[in-house]
Amino acid sequence: MNSINRKDWYQLRDDRIKNLSDESSKDFQDFDIHVVIDKSSIDQISTQLTTLCFINVASRWCRNITICVPDIKLRVPLYRGQDLREVISTSMREIDPYGQFRFSESPNNANSPIVYIGKKRPEGLSEPYFWLAGNNWIGGYGYGSFTSIETIVSDSANICGPSLAANLCNAALFKYAYSHYSPDIFSAWYSLFNYEININTPEDLMNPPCPTDVDLGNIHLVGCGAVGSSLVYLLTLMNTVSNINLIDFDEIDYSNCSNSMLFASNDALEKIKKVTACSNLLSSSSNNALPFDGDYHEFIEQGLYEEYPPDLILCLANERNIWSTIQANYPPLVFHATTNSSWGINYGRHIPFKEWCLLCRFRGLLETDFTPECGTSFIAKNSKVETLATLPFLSPTSSVVLLAELLKLSLGKMEMDYNYIGFSLKPTGSAQFQLLPEKPKADCPYCRDKEYSNYSELNKGSKYWAFIFD
Numbered sequence: 001m002n003s004i005n006r007k008d009w010y011q012l013r014d015d016r017i018k019n020l021s022d023e024s025s026k027d028f029q030d031f032d033i034h035v036v037i038d039k040s041s042i043d044q045i046s047t048q049l050t051t052l053c054f055i056n057v058a059s060r061w062c063r064n065i066t067i068c069v070p071d072i073k074l075r076v077p078l079y080r081g082q083d084l085r086e087v088i089s090t091s092m093r094e095i096d097p098y099g100q101f102r103f104s105e106s107p108n109n110a111n112s113p114i115v116y117i118g119k120k121r122p123e124g125l126s127e128p129y130f131w132l133a134g135n136n137w138i139g140g141y142g143y144g145s146f147t148s149i150e151t152i153v154s155d156s157a158n159i160c161g162p163s164l165a166a167n168l169c170n171a172a173l174f175k176y177a178y179s180h181y182s183p184d185i186f187s188a189w190y191s192l193f194n195y196e197i198n199i200n201t202p203e204d205l206m207n208p209p210c211p212t213d214v215d216l217g218n219i220h221l222v223g224c225g226a227v228g229s230s231l232v233y234l235l236t237l238m239n240t241v242s243n244i245n246l247i248d249f250d251e252i253d254y255s256n257c258s259n260s261m262l263f264a265s266n267d268a269l270e271k272i273k274k275v276t277a278c279s280n281l282l283s284s285s286s287n288n289a290l291p292f293d294g295d296y297h298e299f300i301e302q303g304l305y306e307e308y309p310p311d312l313i314l315c316l317a318n319e320r321n322i323w324s325t326i327q328a329n330y331p332p333l334v335f336h337a338t339t340n341s342s343w344g345i346n347y348g349r350h351i352p353f354k355e356w357c358l359l360c361r362f363r364g365l366l367e368t369d370f371t372p373e374c375g376t377s378f379i380a381k382n383s384k385v386e387t388l389a390t391l392p393f394l395s396p397t398s399s400v401v402l403l404a405e406l407l408k409l410s411l412g413k414m415e416m417d418y419n420y421i422g423f424s425l426k427p428t429g430s431a432q433f434q435l436l437p438e439k440p441k442a443d444c445p446y447c448r449d450k451e452y453s454n455y456s457e458l459n460k461g462s463k464y465w466a467f468i469f470d
């Protein structure tokens with residue numbers, strides 16, 4: 001039995017969401033959705049991944065979910081051979097112990113929004129409905145009626161497209177749930193391979209094969225909060241190989257359960273360390289995890305940088321001047337990922353000498369007490385009032401962009417035309433990815449005048465160094 005009562009649980013988990021409920025908005029807490037899953041493609045890994053990602057994020061904010069899906073054996077690596085319904089009901093119960101989650105043979109409440117997941121045009125669903133589909137690098141979502149994509153895409157265990165589709169559709173539903181926004185008919189398809197968008201069909205989007213047993217190398221994952229832990233969850237859904245040093249000093253609290261794809265109610269109840277939860281899950285996959293309970297400065301001080309030299313550093317935290325700690329150590333390749341206050345996500349890549357450094361990017365924020373809260377955003381309820389609210393789909397979106405870049409790097413594709421990616425989930429069905437090339441800032445004292453000789457032989461021997469400087 002859970003020893004937190006229902007009232008406290010929702011109050012603590014939805015701490016930053018509760019201000020949304022007032023007389024002018026819909027009764028958000030009673031919002032319910034009916035999820036209908038395509039019987040003809042549920043045996044495919046990509047439909048299974050899309051379903052698992054959608055339901056994971058949805059059950060972190062929507063308290064009433066009915067699912068119409070036949071029971072089948074899962075093929076997703078993390079749950080291979082397990083029953084789909086059992087995996088869904090167990091994870092939903094762990095995510096929200098007081099949620100009303102049930103299975104049904106058919107969508108039976110005409111007043112609730114219907115969400116369709118699949119590849120074939122559904123029969124007998126009254127239109128319009130929300131829909132989503134993901135496969136390999138491609139993710140799509142819309143409102144209206146779904147057009148079959150069976151002949152366009154093959155099956156893939158790449159999590160990128162399924163996860164993106166799940167987050168986009170959750171964002172649209174979330175907007176629908178809390179406000180008086182009613183969606184127009186729309187559809188949008190994206191490729192996370194090159195960030196192009198097509199309005200009507202995934203047909204012309206880039207979607208090359210992606211082997212899923214990719215070796216990502218030795219990674220320092222600095223910060224296991226909403227973005228870092230969601231990335232860990234996504235990695236385990238695939239079959240990637242990696243050695244990951246997990247570095248974080250924080251423990252899981254109830255509000256973390258609303259915007260990470262990994263953390264469960266019991267983790268918060270037992271105040272489990274974020275690195276422990278991440279490490280436990282990674283250990284059940286083909287990835288190798290080494291948890292460190294402390295900050296990155298302590299990690300370096302204890303000689304662990306030399307003991308576990310990184311091929312890549314993922315900077316997903318902002319505490320205790322993490323940016324300067326990483327940069328002062330002359331790192332090899334660094335990726336960072338954040339969320340921002342306008343339903344947005346940001347990704348940045350930092351190649352020594354060639355590109356902007358972490359402090360070119362974040363230096364301005366060091367001079368204040370700025371502490372960005374991951375996965376939070378201001379939501380305008382009307383033109384005058386703004387409320388700080390948790391956006392459950394924001395950090396998972398940041399993670400999947402980060403993962404797409406990680407996979408492409410390991411496949412030998414380094415896109416040099418851009419190293420900054422921005423995207424907002426606010427405009428439904430029309431948002432474009434912003435891709436920018438960022439050079440070192442002329443006045444940055446942290447990277448200006450730095451030379452090849454400043455970098456240790458350890459970093460010059462890292463997996464991606466030769467590739468970068470080839």
Ligand SMILES: [Zn+2]
Pocket residue numbers: 356357358359360361440441444445446447448
């Ligand atoms: Zn710099």
